[in-house]
Amino acid sequence: MRIGELSRVTGVPVPTIKYYLREGLLPPGELSSPNQASYDEPHVRRLRLIRALVDLGQVPIAQVKNIVEGLDSKTLPLHEQIGRAHYAITRPRQLSTSSEEPSYAAAEAQVTDLIARRGWTIHAEAPALTTLTETIAALRSLGQDNLVGHLDAYADAVEAFAELEISAVTSPAPDGAARTPDAVAESVVIGTILGETLIASLRLLAQESLSAQGWR
């Protein structure tokens, strides 16, 4: 297809597509004449992934480039390819819990212990490690230690979520096609971000309902 049709199919304006081509986020089309290029299904998928990262994930273009380079690599394992996108959409929370606070060291020890106990394989620089530590430290310093005691109940549930989610993104597409790294990355980005909102809003509703039924 020509660039105009690529734009119609994906909803991405032509000047934006040209910008992605210049930045090397989108591979060049096949030249059908000296000044006409033709685009294909992989371009459609790549554009959908870029939009998910930029629009939903608010990932800066330089980082998007790093992610798509990983996906185009012939040597990087899928875990590392997808991991780049996964880390990029982990937005830092502004908890501003200082690592100097006494509750911070206790929280760090609790997180290390949790990961060891559950046998989780986590990179030492995973951004979610810092977020989890800061959150536990904040709960403790605000005198709300009760929730921290239920860490394993939460961990049980998220493990079950993660199993569902990983099988959802790696199972064949509805049309039976195996999933390319681009398609898996797109599902991971959308599923991680929107799944978080899904869980958060369901949790608020369950809290409201239990409160309505028990506290009246």
Next chain:
Amino acid sequence: MRIGELSRVTGVPVPTIKYYLREGLLPPGELSSPNQASYDEPHVRRLRLIRALVDLGQVPIAQVKNIVEGLDSKTLPLHEQIGRAHYAITRPRQLSTSSEEPSYAAAEAQVTDLIARRGWTIHAEAPALTTLTETIAALRSLGQDNLVGHLDAYADAVEAFAELEISAVTSPAPDGAARTPDAVAESVVIGTILGETLIASLRLLAQESLSAQGWR
């Protein structure tokens, strides 16, 4: 205690405390002389609640006033008192899913069905209802319907969370004291907001670990 000590105990600057007094968020202290007021434990608790709402929840002052008026009401049931704080910290997500989109009506039906099937008691104007509907519509319109199929698995887990959380905030404090509405509201605000971050970061870690163990 005098206002200076109230400031030291809570970490809230004296001018800010005076502003809260003028706005009626904090009840006046007891006059010990014509220009000296004395403050007590309920003032400490109220200030902690206000800070949780303002700092963590980013709730505007006018809404904080509506919440504390609810807590001071002698007639409002606890569910309604706490509900004001709960709704105030439900931040709208910027998904910008238009209710005109075809996926929106399908999502609305799915949410209505879920709530009926689970027997949840939810106010028709609960902000989380809109967020949930928009999230499901967005997942559908982005072609990621797989996750939506697991809605009941998520609902099972958040029900279990909500039970833990409600018993955590209503059980007696570590010192054995029954919880006042202010204390329950403070725990609900902090636990709802930080609990969401806790669950989100645990979920990212569980996803990373499963991917590391299965995708290498």
